[in-house]
Each structure stands twice: as structure tokens, then as C-alpha cells.
Amino acid sequence: MKTKIISWLSYMAVLAFLLQSCRNDDLISPAEKETSQNALLKEGSSLSLWKEDETYIRKVQEVYAEYANENYIRSIHGTILWQYAMTMDTFNESYLIAPVVKDGKVVKTLEVFRVKSKVYFQFSDKDPEANDFFQTLVFTEREKISASSVSENKAGTITTTVCKKYILTVGYVEGAGGEQYPIQETKTICKFVEVALPASDCLGDVDPVTGECGGGGTGGAGGYNYPDPPDTDDDPCETLKNQNLSFEYKEKMTELKKNSVLSQKKESGYSESKSGLFTNLLQATSTDESDGLTVPVSPDTKGYIHTHLNDYETGDVNVDGLPIIKQPIRMFSPADVNTLMTMAEMATDGDYSQLYGTMVSSYGNYTIMFTGTASDIKTGFGTSQWREDYKNYRKLHDRWTFEKLFLTFLKDKMNVDGIELYKIKSNGIVQKKTLDPNNSVQSNDCPQ
Structure with a gap:
């Protein structure tokens, strides 16, 4: 099995100044809520502010549509907002993270890893900084938000930890003389996960797609068949x-x-x-x-x-x-x-x-x-x-x-x-x- 060095440490920073720039759940229509985790991401329709591997996002959605227990997902976890999925600067169809919304708030994230011809789903509520990042990205009015990013490397003993600092501008404050000062949120994303798959037979307590341990016979360890995996022996x-x-x-x-x-x-x-x-x-x-x-x-x-x-x-x-x-x-x-x-x-x-x-x-x-x-x-x-x-x-x-x-x-x-x-x-x-x-x-x- 080809080991994928895909990493994710944390988003760091606390949200502020959101009372005036943040929209509420009423601005997400019932139709959006209903279709956001079902409709396939169309080319160019990503609502991320950065370039993403949309091919991988769409293929993951195809796998999800084939195997997912919708009632279980919605009742236990919430609604997956695929439009905001991020592939964290990877473009080899290997990794994504997407926000999961419940009762008008980002409550957890879904990470999806691919290893050869299988993909593995994992929900997590253990990273509140990641939840805060997506809360800003999803619920801030689009015309009030802009973004930039700066990349850096931190040398490690085995490999390199990749960090990316994202700067979100979520509105402006007017100064005494009428000057416009940006309200900014700074998030730093670091990626370093040596092995994508967990050691146990289940991703968490139960398989997150079927609700059963071990993937319900679809490949073991929660793995599901991935359509047309890339050829690793390219000419x-x-x-x-x-x-x-x-x-x-x-x-x-x-x-x-x-x-x-x-x-x-x-x-x-x-x-x-x-x-x-x-x-x-x-x-x-x-x-x-x-x-x-x-x-x-x-x-x-x-x-x-x-x-x-x-x-x-x-x-x-x-x-x-x-x-x-x-x-x-x-x-x-x-x-x-x-x-x-x-x-x-x-x-x-x-x-x-x-x-x-x-x-x-x-x-x-x-x-x-x-x-x-x-x-x-x-x-x-x-x-x-x-x-x-x-x-x-x-x-x-x-x-x-x-x-x-x-x-x-x-x-x-x-x-x-x-x-x-x-x-x-x-x-x-x-x-x-x-x-x-x-x-x-x-x-x-x-x-x-």
C-alpha cells in the first residue's frame, strides 16, 4: 500500500468581530440545507476561497451517494456542506475536509482520505479551531469576505510540516475620519498526518457512512470503492x-x-x-x-x-x-x-x-x-x-x-x-x- 503523507494539525486563532459581519442560519435556505449533502459539486461551483481539487470532491460525493445512510448521517452528525470542502493544497485525489452543520452552526468536520482504490470517511468534533474557521467561511456574507494566504515550511526530523496562514477579511470598521479599517481573522493550517488510516477496524466507534463497524462488507476498515483511481505508474x-x-x-x-x-x-x-x-x-x-x-x-x-x-x-x-x-x-x-x-x-x-x-x-x-x-x-x-x-x-x-x-x-x-x-x-x-x-x-x- 502506498503511504500517503497527508497532514493536518490545527487551525489556530479565535474568531472576533463577528456580530456585525456574520450572517445567521436564516440566510441558508431550506433547499440549500436539503441539497448541500446530496447534489454533486459542479465544476467551478466550489464556495471555497482557494483553489481546490474539485475532481476529488465530486468523486467522493459519488461514493458517499452510493453507500451513505442519509438518515443516520443527518440525525447523528448533521449536514455536510460539500461546497465548502477544502483539499488543503493537495491535487492528487487524496484528501479533503468539509464542514458539518447542525442547528445553524458548524459542529464538526468530515475528513475523507483515499488510499489506492478505497476512500475512508471520518467525522471529528475534536478540533474547535477548525469548526471556527468554517463557521466564518460559511456564515459570513460573501460580499464581506475576502482572503489571502502565505505558505511556509517547517523542517521536521522525518519530513516537512506544511503550514499555510489564511487571512480572512470579514468586514470593515469606519474610523473617525471615515477611513475603512479591515476586520481580519487569521488562521494557520498545519498538515502532518503520517498515516491516514486508523489502527482499528472502525473509523471511530462505528463506520460513519453505514453506521456499522468495519464498513458493512464494503472493503473493511470503513473503506469504500473509489471510482477510477489515478494510475500511479504514469508514463x-x-x-x-x-x-x-x-x-x-x-x-x-x-x-x-x-x-x-x-x-x-x-x-x-x-x-x-x-x-x-x-x-x-x-x-x-x-x-x-x-x-x-x-x-x-x-x-x-x-x-x-x-x-x-x-x-x-x-x-x-x-x-x-x-x-x-x-x-x-x-x-x-x-x-x-x-x-x-x-x-x-x-x-x-x-x-x-x-x-x-x-x-x-x-x-x-x-x-x-x-x-x-x-x-x-x-x-x-x-x-x-x-x-x-x-x-x-x-x-x-x-x-x-x-x-x-x-x-x-x-x-x-x-x-x-x-x-x-x-x-x-x-x-x-x-x-x-x-x-x-x-x-x-x-x-x-x-x-x-
């Missing part, structure tokens, strides 16, 4: 095409492709967690020989994006008094391969299909994927000696393209198998790069 072409459609990924690529970024003297980049959170990469310890980045790797690391710079003046001069120009290799380095191999080495579930490294440069944008097996994982290429060997290899073959330089060095000097090179063309086409028997680079477009 790299499909993985990269889907990745290039990701709003967050495209946003980071657009930022890094700017000439102002590529013309700097230090590389820039981001790492991506398996939950889809991007974090700024820190520059490596500054030396005369290094303009690179430090890429921290944990079992939660999915990939990284970084720049390789344009030629630039170092600020020093040679013996003739001429400026010294640094000429970075605008292609993957042995250290980049080492980072990807380390990510594969730390993949505790043996699934390498989503791991990637992306290089952005004025020469082109490229991604490497690990397509080998555990026996193909080799590390130790992140040393200064490998960096010097690569630079010298380039001098010996200065007429080669960067693509041929990398692929040949990978094959003949590093003796690495299982690393594939892909170019991401400006028109969005993904192109696989390989060497033919004559060491010429072959380009093959991925199927559209």
Missing part, C-alpha cells in the same frame, strides 16, 4: 504533460524564465512537496566557484525547479586586466542527477513515477525523470570533483550541444541508467531526448 510523457497544466507549476516556471532572473549571479528555484507545496530553495554556501542552490531532500520531496544562469561577469579581472566571464553550463549537472537519485533513494513506497528535476535556462527548459528500479539508484555525484570533471569534459567537447554533452557524460562517465531527459518546448510539447548508437541526439515528441 513520463503523461506525467510531464499533466505537470505542465498545473497552475502552480506554470506560475513558478513563468517567474524563473524571466531574463532578469536568468541574468543574476546566483541561481533561483523551488522544491515541491508531494502535497503540491512549493518552497524557495536557499543558495548554497557562497564561494568563488559556486552560484548554485541547496536542495533539501526528504521522503516528502516530489521534485525541484531551478535556473542555470546566463554568462556573467564575476567582478574580477585576469592578468591582462580583462573582466573574467563565468559561463555556466545551461544543462543538468552531475549534482542535479545526484539530487534526483537521492529523492528516489528516499521514496519509501518505491514509487518513482512522479519524481522530477527541472532546469530553466535561456538554452531551453528541461526535466529529468528517474525511470529505473531500486538497483539503478546511484548517488555520490554532488562533489566538487564531479563538477570539475564535467567542466573539463565540456572543454574537450566544446562543439557539442548541451543535450549531447549531458547525455554522453551520463552514459560514459557516470555510468547511470534510469535517468531520462525531456525538453519542455515553448509551445508546451514535451520532447524526449536520447542518444542513438552513433551518439547523436534523437528527439521524439510525446503523444498529444
